[in-house]
Amino acid sequence: MERVNQICRHPLWTESVDKIRELERDRIFCKHDVAHCLDVARIAYIENLERGLEIPKERIYAAALLHDIGRHLQYLEGLPHDRGSAMVAETILVDCGFSQDEREEILSAILQHRTQETKTKEDLAGLLYRADKASRSCLFCQAQKACNWSQEKKNLTLKG
């Protein structure tokens, strides 16, 4: 997991995390913070184990830690954050020693994490999509009524 730890120490990653935290300080809806990224990583890894998908752990953690890292660009410049995150992630992945093959898979997953068609995929993109949505505890959320997620999309029960 050395390269994953390198991501967390990368100045572009830490600076982006700080900007997003500041921009979301008064946000009542789900945040895009480190806790969210770690929830996504762990949920995705659990599904990976349970279903025997055998996707390497570092790829899962890298995708999860980077999938929302361009969120500040959406707030500040109106750039959709799947694209903004992929842009920021590419530099970080190169600097942290991820191969071209790994980068392509991780960046593709990030670019697809807001696309409905990704939901049923058996690859890293599908894993990231499902874990991202499953990480949100709508059942216990105080902003549940004001949230624009549909009732079907909201996680209103715990699933085994």
Ligand SMILES: [Fe+2]
């Ligand atoms: Fe996102």
Ligand SMILES: [Fe+2]
């Ligand atoms: Fe997310």
